[in-house]
Amino acid sequence: MFVPTLMGQCTPEQQAYWLPRALDMQIIGTYAQTELGHGTFIRGLETTATYDPETETFVMNSPTLTSYKWWAGGLAKTVNYCIVVAQLYTKGVCHGTHPFIVQIRDEETHMPRPGVKVGDIGPKLGFNTADNGYLGFDNYRIPRDNMMMKNAQVLKDGTYVKVARHGKATYGTMVFVRVLLVNEAAFNLAKACTIAVRYSAIRRQCSPDSEGSELQVLDYSTQQHKLFICIATAHALQLNSTWLWKTFSDTLAAIKQGNVDTLPELHALSSCLKALSTADAASLIEQCRHACGGHGYMMSSGLPYLYAFVTATRTYEGDYTILLLQTARFLVKAYEQVEAGKPLTPTVSYLSQAFTGKKLPWDSSPDGIIRAFQALAAGKLSSTVKSLRKRLESGLSYEQAWELSTIQLNGAAEAHCRAVMSQNYKSEIERLTVNSSPNVKLVLQQLYKVYLYYWALERTGDLLLYTSISESDIFELQLRYEGLLKEIRPNAVGIVDAFDLRDEVLHSALGSYDGNVYERLMAEAQKSPLNAEPVNQTFHTYLKPMMKGKL
Numbered sequence: 001m002f003v004p005t006l007m008g009q010c011t012p013e014q015q016a017y018w019l020p021r022a023l024d025m026q027i028i029g030t031y032a033q034t035e036l037g038h039g040t041f042i043r044g045l046e047t048t049a050t051y052d053p054e055t056e057t058f059v060m061n062s063p064t065l066t067s068y069k070w071w072a073g074g075l076a077k078t079v080n081y082c083i084v085v086a087q088l089y090t091k092g093v094c095h096g097t098h099p100f101i102v103q104i105r106d107e108e109t110h111m112p113r114p115g116v117k118v119g120d121i122g123p124k125l126g127f128n129t130a131d132n133g134y135l136g137f138d139n140y141r142i143p144r145d146n147m148m149m150k151n152a153q154v155l156k157d158g159t160y161v162k163v164a165r166h167g168k169a170t171y172g173t174m175v176f177v178r179v180l181l182v183n184e185a186a187f188n189l190a191k192a193c194t195i196a197v198r199y200s201a202i203r204r205q206c207s208p209d210s211e212g213s214e215l216q217v218l219d220y221s222t223q224q225h226k227l228f229i230c231i232a233t234a235h236a237l238q239l240n241s242t243w244l245w246k247t248f249s250d251t252l253a254a255i256k257q258g259n260v261d262t263l264p265e266l267h268a269l270s271s272c273l274k275a276l277s278t279a280d281a282a283s284l285i286e287q288c289r290h291a292c293g294g295h296g297y298m299m300s301s302g303l304p305y306l307y308a309f310v311t312a313t314r315t316y317e318g319d320y321t322i323l324l325l326q327t328a329r330f331l332v333k334a335y336e337q338v339e340a341g342k343p344l345t346p347t348v349s350y351l352s353q354a355f356t357g358k359k360l361p362w363d364s365s366p367d368g369i370i371r372a373f374q375a376l377a378a379g380k381l382s383s384t385v386k387s388l389r390k391r392l393e394s395g396l397s398y399e400q401a402w403e404l405s406t407i408q409l410n411g412a413a414e415a416h417c418r419a420v421m422s423q424n425y426k427s428e429i430e431r432l433t434v435n436s437s438p439n440v441k442l443v444l445q446q447l448y449k450v451y452l453y454y455w456a457l458e459r460t461g462d463l464l465l466y467t468s469i470s471e472s473d474i475f476e477l478q479l480r481y482e483g484l485l486k487e488i489r490p491n492a493v494g495i496v497d498a499f500d501l502r503d504e505v506l507h508s509a510l511g512s513y514d515g516n517v518y519e520r521l522m523a524e525a526q527k528s529p530l531n532a533e534p535v536n537q538t539f540h541t542y543l544k545p546m547m548k549g550k551l
């Protein structure tokens with residue numbers, strides 16, 4: 001995050017100075033925004049940077065315990081520079097949060113600079129190879145030039161000048177990383193399902209008839225139900241990530257030309273896609289672990305590491321709930337635009353047809369299911385806005401009415417995101433398989449249908465509310481879904497092999513290409529320190545005296 005922020009928040013002159021040093025790793029940096037007391041609410045950050053025109057420096061201070069920076073990766077022991085997000089004061093006025101480049105350690109000795117308090121925050125659920133740190137300042141001075149001045153400037157005499165065309169321009173790095181995290185979710189989920197599918201082809205358990213041999217667990221319908229949605233979701237996330245990357249690049253190009261019109265839509269999309277992709281990836285990686293039974297619980301399966309790593313992505317760079325609520329803000333505005341007969345931006349354009357007051361006729365084709373997901377999102381949005389307005393009519397303030405409606409707002413944003421993801425999944429497959437063989441097309445479409453049927457069956461309650469789906473339609477969809485799992489089964493191992501992940505990347509005794517699961521599990525077990533000696537010292541110190549009644 002250090003380098004992208006240098007690129008996004010510095011003037012060309014500042015970039016010319018800092019970027020080569022960072023890219024050559026003459027300096028190592030991190031992004032220190034979150035504090036002990038505040039992560040989500042950026043405007044509530046307490047670290048201060050007060051401009052002193054006499055010395056042309058900013059004085060950095062951490063006025064309270066809760067103002068200490070907390071969490072930045074590499075901060076504890078590795079980095080010597082930081083991007084610090086602090087409340088800017090000049091001429092006695094607070095201008096809100098701004099980013100500053102702050103040297104925290106000596107470039108030669110690596111000792112913390114006087115006035116800097118820095119350390120490690122301690123062990124975490126995962127990410128324990130990263131020294132996430134804390135950081136506090138006591139009247140620590142940095143040169144005026146170290147304020148990142150692309151979007152706002154403080155002149156030598158302390159005059160504050162706003163440059164950016166958009167109020168949230170300084171939040172740009174977060175948007176960028178949210179876009180990258182969708183790709184990261186796809187990659188890690190692909191790893192988990194490669195491990196679980198390969199293992200399920202090796203693992204045999206139970207014999208349905210007394211004569212036959214034990215089945216590969218991959219042959220069980222329930223196992224296919226657990227795993228094939230993981231493969232389909234990895235594809236869906238990968239294709240959505242490519243699409244989102246293009247949307248991001250187009251918006252960035254427009255901003256460079258001075259046009260910020262598409263930023264709100266990009267923010268709404270990157271927020272909900274980051275939220276849903278990280279949450280889905282984390283829960284499906286856990287499902288892959290369940291699919292590997294007891295051996296999935298071994299660290300040597302690789303799955304606990306993956307889960308611990310990915311579950312953090314649901315929180316960092318904007319918590320799941322918070323980001324869905326950002327998308328909900330955008331959706332409520334879109335609803336108001338429909339009411340006012342105004343045009344809508346592309347990803348919400350489906351709303352313009354959606355508020356008919358009638359249930360959408362059910363159609364179980366892939367296009368029909370996408371339209372149903374859109375109807376569901378529109379229906380939820382409409383009910384949410386009704387609740388919001390009812391609360392406003394009862395005399396509540398907008399903020400109070402909004403807060404009471406946030407459960408519904410999150411539901412509407414989730415449904416909208418699922419509809420967007422399904423639509424993108426379909427159009428990207430169509431685009432990418434124009435010249436593919438019929439067999440490749442068939443397999444990709446089978447997976448795509450698994451995604452649609454799975455989520456339609458997960459949301460039958462909502463479909464009953466907002467479409468004309470009947471009990472027999474649901475029954476028929478369930479049978480089609482189960483049939484599809486059997487069609488995919490013969491290709492399942494080939495499909496995960498096609499992720500093309502080397503054993504070194506998977507790092508798993510269960511998921512290696514050669515399938516030598518039991519040999520690898522035993523070899524990993526031999527590495528346990530407890531196996532280094534036949535009798536452990538604890539036997540002599542504790543067990544034996546206890547057994548002899550001498551403890």
Ligand SMILES: CCCCCCCCCCCCCCCCCCC/C=C/C(=O)SCCNC(=O)CCNC(=O)[C@H](O)C(C)(C)COP(=O)(O)OP(=O)(O)OC[C@H]1O[C@@H](n2cnc3c(N)ncnc32)[C@H](O)[C@@H]1OP(=O)(O)O
Nearest residue numbers: 033039040042168171180183241242245267316317318329
């Ligand atoms: C094909 C793809 C190729 C890719 C290549 C692949 C390579 C992959 C490998 C790379 C791996 C990448 C992995 C990287 C890992 C890095 C590790 C990261 C470690 C973690 C770091 C961090 O966590 S840093 C800290 C992050 N913190 C947060 O995210 C805080 C969350 N909070 C917020 O963002 C905001 O405070 C907020 C959204 C909650 C709200 O802010 P605020 O209170 O100030 O605003 P309002 O709610 O009042 O809203 C006002 C108005 O502004 C709009 N808005 C808010 N944010 C933005 C924004 N970012 N952009 C644009 N607009 C924004 C908001 O919607 C409101 O609009 P209205 O019009 O008024 O409604």
Ligand SMILES: Cc1cc2nc3c(=O)[nH]c(=O)nc-3n(C[C@H](O)[C@H](O)[C@H](O)COP(=O)(O)OP(=O)(O)OC[C@H]3O[C@@H](n4cnc5c(N)ncnc54)[C@H](O)[C@@H]3O)c2cc1C
Nearest residue numbers: 031032033034038039040071072073312315316317318321
């Ligand atoms: C592994 C890891 C690495 C990180 N790396 C960095 C880093 O390099 N740099 C950095 O600056 N930060 C980093 N962070 C911090 C991270 O960005 C924050 O933890 C994250 O943004 C969530 O903020 P928070 O911890 O304040 O959660 P909180 O906001 O305190 O959330 C707690 C709960 O309250 C809910 N909540 C909060 N506000 C609202 C609201 N308005 N409405 C409804 N519900 C609400 C949330 O949904 C959540 O359930 C990292 C975090 C982790 C876990």
